[in-house]
Amino acid sequence: MSKETLRVVIEIIETVMKKSDALSGATDTLPPLMSNLKIEKKTDDPSGRQEEEEEEEEEQDSSEYAESLLDFLHEPTVDFVNEACDTEEERHRAMKSICRLVASLESEAARDLEEFEASIPENPQEWTREMSEYMYEKEKEEVRNFEEQQLALEKKKRIQKRLDKTYRRRRKIAKKTSKRERECSSGLA
Numbered sequence: 001m002s003k004e005t006l007r008v009v010i011e012i013i014e015t016v017m018k019k020s021d022a023l024s025g026a027t028d029t030l031p032p033l034m035s036n037l038k039i040e041k042k043t044d045d046p047s048g049r050q051e052e053e054e055e056e057e058e059e060q061d062s063s064e065y066a067e068s069l070l071d072f073l074h075e076p077t078v079d080f081v082n083e084a085c086d087t088e089e090e091r092h093r094a095m096k097s098i099c100r101l102v103a104s105l106e107s108e109a110a111r112d113l114e115e116f117e118a119s120i121p122e123n124p125q126e127w128t129r130e131m132s133e134y135m136y137e138k139e140k141e142e143v144r145n146f147e148e149q150q151l152a153l154e155k156k157k158r159i160q161k162r163l164d165k166t167y168r169r170r171r172k173i174a175k176k177t178s179k180r181e182r183e184c185s186s187g188l189a
Contacts, residue, residue, distance in 0.1 A: 008094060009101060012073065012080045100130070 077098060085091040120131050127135065 004097075008080070008084070009098060012077050012098075015076055015080060 078095075081091050081094045081098070085094050116134070120127065120135065124132075124135075
């Protein structure tokens, strides 16, 4: 994703953290999370089974935390985008970029442009919408670059033609001048 999108997400997270710190009166030392506390359980089961159950509980806790984090960030994200963007179109693009970023992070999709380009299949029928949009934008950029190169080449040719014309005119004047000088010097002699 773009650096701008990452910057927006980081600003959102910082804003959320500042708000939560202000609301909770946060200090330098934070109390441990309840899910991180290990409580000894007296059971008749062998210790191996108990460890497996604890691991399963930890996995569930982390998924619940992730869901609550996404829920926690939704409202501040919308508020931030509404404050930062002037038009509805800008808001839509910003939210779309943030959603793409979150989706790519969740799915562990390509993180940079090279990985993304490498993941695009040869057959255009297999492209996703995002791939189609990217290829369309890339093709537009290539056409724009080609047109700029053509304009620069035409401008260079016009300048060279003008310089050649000036050179020929000066050369012609120099020949006439040297011819007159020879005639004058031969007439005097």
